[in-house]
Amino acid sequence: MPKMRDNDLSNGGLESQVDEEEEGEEEEEEKKTTPFNPSSPSLFSPQLKAMMRIRNKYQALKKRRISSNSAAPATPRANMPEVFTFEQLAEQKKKNRRRKSRVLFPSDSRKFLPKEKERSRAKPFLILFSIIVFLQVYNAIENLDDHVVKYDLEGLEKTLGREVFGQKRGVDTLMEHLRDYLSTYSHKRPLALSVHGPSGVGKSHLGRLLTRHFRSVVGDQLVVQYFALHNCPPSESPGRCAAELTARVAQVVARAEADERIPVVVLDEAHAMRPPVLNALLELLQPDQSNEFLNVVYVLLGSLGHEEIIRHVLQNSSSSSSSSSFWKSQENDMEDVIRSSLAEQHPLWAEVDVVALTLLEKSHVVECFLEEMTREGFYPDLGHVDQLAGELSYYSAGGRQYSQNGCKQVVAKVNLL
Known part of the structure; x- marks a missing residue:
């Protein structure tokens, strides 16, 4: 009989023994359900009474547990394994994505200035080097200008x-x-x-x-x-x-x-x-x-x-x-x-x-006549100049006239005036 009791407790998921109050209540219920007749002899053996008492206790505990589960949702125990679903994985990925999407910007103003020892020493040298390069380039440009100006x-x-x-x-x-x-x-x-x-x-x-x-x-x-x-x-x-x-x-x-x-x-x-x-x-x-x-x-x-x-x-x-x-x-x-x-x-x-x-074109020959006549002291009459320029020989090509001898005969023509 103890073995049956242990098996019943393990099958029902019982974790502790029934306290004395619950046993008293169950005995009273049993007395109520079982009519007491002291003069009549007992129809049940002690072993059968024990089995009936255990069964009544188990039914009472089962009813109490069912009523407690219907009243409040059961929370999963810590030692019970969780069931894996892909929905939980998707929800976890969404949470991680939301956390990564957050961008933190630094504050616009610095709360403290750096110490003198932490400042870079290369900055003054960089400024000095830039000044030297500028002076060298400026000096080279000035030298080029000096050479060109020297020859006018x-x-x-x-x-x-x-x-x-x-x-x-x-x-x-x-x-x-x-x-x-x-x-x-x-x-x-x-x-x-x-x-x-x-x-x-x-x-x-x-x-x-x-x-x-x-x-x-x-x-x-x-x-x-x-x-x-x-x-x-x-x-x-x-x-x-x-x-x-x-x-x-x-x-x-x-x-x-x-x-x-x-x-x-x-x-x-x-x-x-x-x-x-x-x-x-x-x-x-x-x-x-x-x-x-x-x-x-x-x-x-x-x-x-x-x-x-x-x-x-x-x-x-x-x-x-x-x-x-x-x-x-x-x-x-x-x-x-x-x-x-x-x-x-x-x-x-x-x-x-x-x-x-x-x-030279004919217009250039006219300019040569004007220059030579002005140099010799003659009044440059345009009609006379055109007549003198027309006496020279020209090549004709593309609607233009090119002098065959350039301005070489201009001096001789002006000297004859």
């Missing part, structure tokens, strides 16, 4: 634009080369400019203007003006002419090195120079020389390649495009053609920068 290239550009008619693009190209080269004093090789053009377009006049200007800014001793037919006539030995030219250039560059200036050598009538003279010039243009021979400006003036220039101008005069970019590309093509054709005659022309002067 702005005044030269105004003079050439005023006195050389119809060659604005050629003058701009020439000034661009001079400005880039004369902005510094130290160079890796000399600057050699070769000005080419037909007869009467202003090559010799351009050479005279360059010589006059640089003599006024750097001195007569640092400018060389060399005429091939005058300084080296056909009767003179070309080897001797080459030696004299080399010695003269060496004397000038030595004096220029002492004065820290760049000399200028203007070589007119370059088309009449013979091969020994051209060879001497080619040696002077090489980069493997002493430092004073690298800081020199050579300007060669000649009519070599004038056939290519005339052909190129006449072929492209009928083009409908008149933009500056179009003519700039046309001039570059013309200079490349001149350089390639001249390089076949002598290697010197492959080492120079070509500046091409184009044909």
